[in-house]
Structure formats: C-alpha cells, structure tokens
Amino acid sequence: MPEFKNKASPDTIYQKPQTKVDDFSFNHQVVDVFPDMIERSVPGYANIIDGVGRLAAKFAVPNTLIYDLGCSLGAVSLSIAKHNRQPNVQIVGVDNSSAMVERCQRHVDSYNYESPISITEADIVDFKLDKSSVIVMNFTLQFIKPKFRDALMAKLFDALVPGGILILSEKIKLGHAEMDSAIIDLHHDFKRENGYSNLEISQKRTALENVMILDEYSSHEKRLLTIGFEAVSIWYQQFNFVSFFAIKGQ
Numbered sequence: 001m002p003e004f005k006n007k008a009s010p011d012t013i014y015q016k017p018q019t020k021v022d023d024f025s026f027n028h029q030v031v032d033v034f035p036d037m038i039e040r041s042v043p044g045y046a047n048i049i050d051g052v053g054r055l056a057a058k059f060a061v062p063n064t065l066i067y068d069l070g071c072s073l074g075a076v077s078l079s080i081a082k083h084n085r086q087p088n089v090q091i092v093g094v095d096n097s098s099a100m101v102e103r104c105q106r107h108v109d110s111y112n113y114e115s116p117i118s119i120t121e122a123d124i125v126d127f128k129l130d131k132s133s134v135i136v137m138n139f140t141l142q143f144i145k146p147k148f149r150d151a152l153m154a155k156l157f158d159a160l161v162p163g164g165i166l167i168l169s170e171k172i173k174l175g176h177a178e179m180d181s182a183i184i185d186l187h188h189d190f191k192r193e194n195g196y197s198n199l200e201i202s203q204k205r206t207a208l209e210n211v212m213i214l215d216e217y218s219s220h221e222k223r224l225l226t227i228g229f230e231a232v233s234i235w236y237q238q239f240n241f242v243s244f245f246a247i248k249g250q
C-alpha cells in the first residue's frame with residue numbers, strides 16, 4: 001500500500017461524549033484523520049488496497065481508463081498506479097467531498113508513477129464514464145442512497161469493455177440476526193484492539209446509522225448478475241468487510 005507521506009493525525013473525533021451525534025460526513029475534520037480512521041476501522045484495509053492494485057493490473061487494457069470511484073485520499077488509485085504494467089492507462093479518481101479531493105490531489109502529486117492519475121470532484125451518481133477496463137468502488141457504494149444503486153451499477157457495466165471488471169469492497173450485513181450480531185461483535189473487538197473505546201465505537205455507529213446503508217452479499221451478487229455481469233466472486237473477506245469482483249463477458 002502506498003504510504004501516506006504526511007503522518008496521519010490520530011482519529012479522536014468520537015472520544016468525548018457528544019450531546020447530539022451528527023450524521024457522519026467526509027468533511028475537513030474526517031479528512032485530517034482519515035488514514036488512521038480507516039486503518040483502525042476496516043479489517044484488512046491495507047491488504048485490500050494492495051490486492052485491488054494487483055487485481056486491476058491483471059485486467060487493465062491499453063487505451064482505457066481505470067476508475068477509482070469514491071477515491072478519498074487516493075489509496076486505491078496509487079496502488080493501481082504502482083502495480084500497473086500496461087501502457088496508455090489513465091487512472092481517474094472521483095469523489096464528491098471537496099475536502100477529500102483537495103487533500104487527495106496533494107497526495108497524488110507527491111508520487112511519480114508512470115500511469116497518470118487525475119482527480120475530479122463530482123457526484124458519481126450523475127458522473128459520465130468513458131470506456132474503462134477496471135472500475136473500483138472501495139467502501140463507497142454503502143454511502144450511495146439505495147434507490148440509486150441499481151442504476152449506478154448498470155452505468156458502470158455499460159462503461160466497461162468486454163472482459164472488464166468491477167471491484168467492489170463493502171461492509172455487509174448478514175441475513176441471519178444471530179450470525180450478524182456475532183460478526184459485528186468481532187468487528188467491535190477489532191476496533192477495541194486498535195484503541196477505540198466503547199464510547200467511540202457507539203458514537204461512530206450512531207453517526208453512520210443514516211448515511212451508511214448496508215446490503216447483504218447475496219443482494220450485491222444478485223444485482224450484478226441481473227445487470228448482466230457474467231460472474232461475481234469474493235476475493236477477500238474479514239468479518240463483515242468483503243471485497244468482490246464482477247466480470248463483463250467478452
């Protein structure tokens with residue numbers, strides 16, 4: 001995983017009790033601590049970033065684009081640039097948080113990989129996509145309103161060349177209450193082991209409740225197959241954090 005060159009500030013956002021916990025948003029306060037927050041919150045994050053770059057390299061095609069939708073600080077874009085061996089591949093990161101885009105541009109500018117990376121501020125729901133061989137949404141679809149998800153996935157399918165892939169990483173819910181609760185407990189243990197208190201875990205959970213809506217893995221798979229993808233497969237999972245990819249037939 002490309003190291004963030006400026007050492008990230010520690011995430012202390014939910015340390016103090018808040019009388020009213022606001023909905024989570026990718027604002028300046030979150031941007032400042034984001035590398036620390038995501039590393040301590042998402043099991044396997046560094047492995048996923050590296051694996052996405054390696055997987056993208058297997059499907060990248062010259063003279064196409066590779067999209068990183070919901071790019072945050074550019075970790076996926078940089079991993080793809082690091083692993084890509086194909087000529088004339090342009091990596092395009094898109095995010096609708098101006099605070100993220102501004103910081104992401106600085107990160108990307110501090111690297112010098114052969115494949116160019118451009119960063120754009122836009123809402124991916126109404127962003128027009130050009131011909132691409134790989135599209136990645138790493139922990140982003142969960143923040144898109146459910147009513148927009150089918151159309152967004154269909155748009156990504158249309159933009160892919162035959163043989164192209166969509167890589168999605170998502171926090172999922174399990175279809176069985178007792179199993180779901182056990183896996184959520186393991187995730188919370190992971191957070192506690194990374195130094196988060198019960199108060200931090202519970203306030204963050206409240207903040208995310210209305211903005212991060214989770215699907216079951218079976219719903220993701222069904223949606224992608226219904227749209228026309230030839231096959232869908234999980235390549236990484238730890239607890240309720242899954243990364244999977246779907247291929248468009250030739």
Ligand SMILES: C[S@@+](CC[C@H](N)C(=O)[O-])C[C@H]1O[C@@H](n2cnc3c(N)ncnc32)[C@H](O)[C@@H]1O
Binds near residue numbers: 070
């Ligand atoms: C959990 S972060 C993604 C992490 C990042 N992909 C990584 O691997 O480090 C979700 C990102 O999606 C962005 N986002 C959420 N909704 C969006 C939308 N409608 N259009 C574009 N970006 C969006 C947020 O601003 C945020 O930066």
Ligand SMILES: O=C(O)C(=O)C[C@]1(C(=O)O)C=C[C@@H](O)C=C1
Binds near residue numbers: 037038042139204208
């Ligand atoms: O479930 C959580 O507590 C999370 O923090 C998850 C999650 C994510 O999956 O995107 C949510 C918001 C932050 O961007 C980092 C991680």
